[in-house]
Amino acid sequence: xxxxxxxQQKGLIHTAACLIIGDEVLGGKTVDTNSAYFAKFCFSLxxxxxxxxxxxxxEDEIVEATRRMSKNYDFVVTSGGIGPTHDDITxxxxxxxxxxxxxxxxxxxxxxxxxxxxxxxxxxxxxDTPSAALTAKKRMIELPLDDSxxxxxxxxxxxxxxxxPVSCVNGNIHILxxxxxxxxxxxxxxxxxxxxxxxxxxxxxxxxVLFSTPMAESAIAEYLTELxxxxxxxxxxxxxxxxxxxxxxxxxxxxxxxxxxxxxxPEVEQAVQGKRVSVEGEDDSDNPDPGAGKLASx
Numbered sequence: 001x002x003x004x005x006x007x008q009q010k011g012l013i014h015t016a017a018c019l020i021i022g023d024e025v026l027g028g029k030t031v032d033t034n035s036a037y038f039a040k041f042c043f044s045l046x047x048x049x050x051x052x053x054x055x056x057x058x059e060d061e062i063v064e065a066t067r068r069m070s071k072n073y074d075f076v077v078t079s080g081g082i083g084p085t086h087d088d089i090t091x092x093x094x095x096x097x098x099x100x101x102x103x104x105x106x107x108x109x110x111x112x113x114x115x116x117x118x119x120x121x122x123x124x125x126x127x128d129t130p131s132a133a134l135t136a137k138k139r140m141i142e143l144p145l146d147d148s149x150x151x152x153x154x155x156x157x158x159x160x161x162x163x164x165p166v167s168c169v170n171g172n173i174h175i176l177x178x179x180x181x182x183x184x185x186x187x188x189x190x191x192x193x194x195x196x197x198x199x200x201x202x203x204x205x206x207x208x209v210l211f212s213t214p215m216a217e218s219a220i221a222e223y224l225t226e227l228x229x230x231x232x233x234x235x236x237x238x239x240x241x242x243x244x245x246x247x248x249x250x251x252x253x254x255x256x257x258x259x260x261x262x263x264x265x266p267e268v269e270q271a272v273q274g275k276r277v278s279v280e281g282e283d284d285s286d287n288p289d290p291g292a293g294k295l296a297s298x
Contacts, residue, residue, distance in 0.1 A: 062093035080178030095144035158189025213274030
């Protein structure tokens, strides 16, 4: 499968997927916040996020998921499993998925030596002396590399003060760390390179218009069905979200044609006997009627 990435890498980005890798997430030890951040990132750029999966630190599962996602979606990110320990197997698994060798990236190694500091528990650590600690550190920059393609397309440094690279495999799989601070920073660092490949090159993204309604979902279901049929051809999605225990439910319009969405506001407000809001719940009272939420959510 080596050499398959050049066409994918330069194509327009319509769809995206996120693969969270880690036993600690599935075991409840760690709460995944990276997929939520990625969802907001895609929404802001107008990228259609189609799938989020959480899988174990299991080679076969990583191989299957990354092959499938690379085939089905334009822009894919993975999160987790790229540390120095034995259970960090993301690089080796994705390398296997696409028939690539793992190679120490010299540029990343030089950046690691320059920008990282040995832990205080390793006072005698040396970059020049072979050791178990040095071998473990090098595991983090032994990347899946395709010699038939430019390395700069496969190893992306998003910040001058960060040694950790984004490894790009098969043109659309972007391997990111699981640490939320790093994941978010590196994802944001990819944005300049993504903008020219968006269907909306100015990066204006998708818009969301919120409505608060005191009516039960069942009471407005017929109208929302009619609205969805009318707005659908314009690329507008209509959503309805119950807010259990609250006074009001939420109706949303989501799409790129903000002018058309704005034109629907008076109609929607009247039909759902509610009003447009900026933030969900902004019109809830401080002391709601205990029964109001039950009525609203039905």
